[in-house]
Amino acid sequence: DVKVTQSSRYLVKRTGEKVFLECVQDMDHENMFWYRQDPGLGLRLIYFSYDVKMKEKGDIPEGYSVSREKKERFSLILESASTNQTSMYLCASSDPGTGGFGYTFGSGTRLTVV
Amino acid sequence: SQKIEQNSEALNIQEGKTATLTCNYTNYSPAYLQWYRQDPGRGPVFLLLIRENEKEKRKERLKVTFDTTLKQSLFHITASQPADSATYLCALGATSGTYKYIFGTGTRLKVLA
Numbered sequence: 001d002v003k004v005t006q007s008s009r010y011l012v013k014r015t016g017e018k019v020f021l022e023c024v025q026d027m028d029h030e031n032m033f034w035y036r037q038d039p040g041l042g043l044r045l046i047y048f049s050y051d052v053k054m055k056e057k058g059d060i061p062e063g064y065s066v067s068r069e070k071k072e073r074f075s076l077i078l079e080s081a082s083t084n085q086t087s088m089y090l091c092a093s094s095d096p097g098t099g100g101f102g103y104t105f106g107s108g109t110r111l112t113v114v
Numbered sequence: 115s116q117k118i119e120q121n122s123e124a125l126n127i128q129e130g131k132t133a134t135l136t137c138n139y140t141n142y143s144p145a146y147l148q149w150y151r152q153d154p155g156r157g158p159v160f161l162l163l164i165r166e167n168e169k170e171k172r173k174e175r176l177k178v179t180f181d182t183t184l185k186q187s188l189f190h191i192t193a194s195q196p197a198d199s200a201t202y203l204c205a206l207g208a209t210s211g212t213y214k215y216i217f218g219t220g221t222r223l224k225v226l227a
Contacts, residue, residue, distance in 0.1 A: 042203070108155070
């Protein structure tokens with residue numbers, strides 16, 4: 001069964017900490033994405049990557065950075081965590097070949113910044 | 115700006131009935147439209163994709179329509195079951211190599227036994 005695996009289901013971090021969220025996919029997909037999901041706001045795109053070492057800003061990149069050193073791994077970095085970054089973070093991957101395949105999402109990381 | 119609207123109010127229906135969920139959009143001309151199911155505390159799961167040149171797509175008890183004139187998609191679940199209870203998200207994608215999608219906020223469906 002193909003999978004997107006996020007390293008943690010729940011995280012609690014302190015304000016000002018540097019936080020790393022890891023995502024690994026085993027489908028050899030070229031595209032990978034990081035979203036955050038908040039009640040009433042839906043999924044909002046933070047960053048995405050369409051190739052190794054390539055990245056593009058999404059709709060809400062402020063306060064975040066990403067790293068993609070290997071095709072299967074896409075990391076989201078919160079440079080200095082703040083309470084307004086408390087959210088559910090979802091990683092996804094897709095095959096860009098035909099557009100006919102949906103995203104495969106991970107189970108999510110619920111991050112609480114205190 | 116681009117906007118996707120899904121009914122934020124929960125939809126309650128009786129088991130065995132057909133559930134119909136709506137996705138409306140403005141200021142956008144998507145080439146693809148997708149529907150996802152999301153259970154509490156989990157990531158969304160892809161259900162169906164429909165292209166702009168397709169009017170209707172079916173998969174088992176699921177049916178999706180896509181009206182680019184009305185800028186609307188309807189998502190139907192026939193013979194609904196309590197196990198269909200979840201939040202359903204629509205997502206729109208433009209024609210681009212990255213196939214980046216924007217998501218609606220979802221509609222919660224509850225099927226009553």
